[in-house]
Amino acid sequence: MTATAVEQGDRKAADWWATSVIRMAPGVVELRGRPVQDLIGSSSFPALIWMMLLGTEPTAGQARLLEAALVAGVDHGPQAPxxxxxxxxxxxxxxxxSAMASGINVLGxxxxxxxxxxxxxxxxxVALTSQGESPEAAAxxxxxxxxEHTRYLPGFGHRFHPVDPRRAPLLSLVDTAVAAGEVEGLHATAALAVEAEINRGRARPIPMNIDGATAVIYAELGFPAPLARGLFxxxxSVGILAHAWEESQSGLRNKGPIPRDVLPTHLGQDG
Structure with a gap:
């Protein structure tokens, strides 16, 4: 094999997992071009998440808004599958x-x-409003x-909470960020217009829930829609870890989805 062929083979191997996320070499760890030793103790975890996903650095206000969304979604109890x-x-x-992966793998x-x-x-x-439609007409x-395809509108209504307690504080933080020029507020306006539209003529309102409020934040911060799921x-994962750890300390073995003294209803045999 010629020297050129060897060099091409080495380059092909080096390019196999080519990445701009990290540079790693003996004695060197750089995240998005920033030496990790400069980030340790100076960067918040939300700011680091932003940098790793988007490749830029957030303002302090943007990092606080991202942190609020992450905090709000941490847990909702064992009723969640x-x-x-x-x-x-x-x-x-x-x-x-394995316990964490088992839970995370059903987040679909x-x-x-x-x-x-x-x-x-x-x-x-927002796309329609950018074409001149009012938020109300666009919504x-x-x-x-x-x-036309589903009765379910994601981000609105909750099977457990008449009013999701996480909605108001998140939207208030968005309002603060808009006033400070940290975000534009276009998606917040859109969400409120949708909320008004789906509640038009209803005696019992369907308010925005945690998914809607965090969607507003992720959209305002510029995260692509698939990353909204990844960020959730x-x-x-934090709540899942806490629950898995708590359960692992209980001393119980092979705990099923219902108590052992409750037998599932038998539906009988066909035919």
Missing amino acids: SVAIARMAATCGVGLN DSHGGAGQQCVELLHEV AAVVARWR VLSR
Whole structure:
């Protein structure tokens, strides 16, 4: 093999996982071009998440807004399938990593995906307003289009909370960020217009929930819609870890989804 062929082979191997996220060499760890030793003790975790995902550095206000969204989504109790599954797995003799992965792996379209879907919905409203439509008219058009395919509008209503307690503080922080010029507020306006549209004529309101409020934040901060789901998973992983650890300390083994003295209803045999 010629020297040129060897060099080409080395380059092909080096390019296999080419990345701008990190540069790692003996004695060197740089994250997005920043030496890790300069980040340790000076960068907040939300600011580091921003830098790793978007490749830029947030302002202090943007980092605080991202942190608020991450804090808000940390946990919602064992009623959530992801948490219940992690707790069950923790009693089965697996490690914390397996228990966490078991829970995280069920964060899909129905459980965990509403934030991404709501960002997509809000993008549609903002796109129409950028073409000259009023927020109200844009919201009406987008809601009508979505309802051609589903009655469910992601980011609105909650199976447990009449009013999600996380909604108001998150939207208040968005208002503060808009006033400070940290974000534009276009997606917040869109979300409120959608909320007004879906509640038009209703005696019992359907308010924005945690998925809607965090979708506003992620969209305002410029995160692509798929990252809204990834950021939710990152946030909820903290709660999943806490539950898996708590359950692992209980001393119980092979804990199932219902108490052992409760037998599932038998539906009988066909035929």
